[in-house]
Amino acid sequence: GAVLQGAAPHQSVTTGGGACRRGQTGEAPCADMSTRTFPMAPLAALLDAFGAxxxxxxxxxxxxxxxxxxxxxxxxxxxxxxxxxxxxxxxxxxxxxxxxxxxxxxxxxxxxxxxxxxxxxxxxxxxxxxxxxxxxxxxxxxxxxxxxxxxxxxx
Incomplete structure (x- = not known):
């Protein structure tokens, strides 16, 4: 797909589990959770790209x-x-x-x-x-x- 100007295509964030992943629930972090990786772009780049x-x-x-x-x-x-x-x-x-x-x-x-x-x-x-x-x-x-x-x- 298209890369937004200002985005760093080599950077990504892996998500999954939310509070469980960070141990905020007081329980052991979830070892069997699935994760997904998404490309990141700075918020300003998104605002620029969509003409905010x-x-x-x-x-x-x-x-x-x-x-x-x-x-x-x-x-x-x-x-x-x-x-x-x-x-x-x-x-x-x-x-x-x-x-x-x-x-x-x-x-x-x-x-x-x-x-x-x-x-x-x-x-x-x-x-x-x-x-x-x-x-x-x-x-x-x-x-x-x-x-x-x-x-x-x-x-």
């Missing part, structure tokens, strides 16, 4: 622990994401985001542990505080089970 706008409204990044590798050398001077969600970003990645003008908005817990973190660029329309409040209200609405109130007279 310089300002992107939203990016959800969850690449099973490789988020810092994806964004560590990202050209934030060429592309701005108004909002990003990143699952459990490392301290190093958090520093990269802060240096690029992002402010941490909120976290959405996953299974009692910290989960996705919302990061907002300082130029987000309406301001970071207002956007974070709107996102917080949305998260609460999604995580609150609906209730049905039946008047006592109907029971």
């Amino acid at each position: 706008p310089r300002v992107v409204d939203y990016l959800s990044l969850d690449v099973e622990g490789h988020e810092e590798a994806v964004l560590a050398h990202f050209p934030f001077d060429r592309y701005t994401f108004r909002a990003l969600t990143i699952e459990r970003p490392s301290k190093g990645l958090q520093r990269v985001l802060v240096d690029a003008g992002y402010v941490r908005g909120l976290s959405a817990p996953i299974g009692g542990r910290s989960g996705d973190q919302l990061w907002l660029h300082r130029t987000v329309p309406g301001g970071v505080d207002a956007a974070s409040r709107r996102a917080s209200i949305g998260i609460q609405a999604l995580s609150t089970p609906p209730t049905l109130e039946i008047p006592a007279s109907e029971i």
Whole structure:
């Protein structure tokens, strides 16, 4: 197939097993899991190849622990994401985001542990505080089970 400009065809990543492979489940790593190898391309090369706008409204990044590798050398001077969600970003990645003008908005817990973190660029329309409040209200609405109130007279 075609190679994207900026891609390193000799580089690849092997996937398979996710949390099991990294031993995050508390169990022994899976020895019998199957793996697949894929060619890699930098995120900026993908955005360039598909003609992405310089300002992107939203990016959800969850690449099973490789988020810092994806964004560590990202050209934030060429592309701005108004909002990003990143699952459990490392301290190093958090520093990269802060240096690029992002402010941490909120976290959405996953299974009692910290989960996705919302990061907002300082130029987000309406301001970071207002956007974070709107996102917080949305998260609460999604995580609150609906209730049905039946008047006592109907029971």
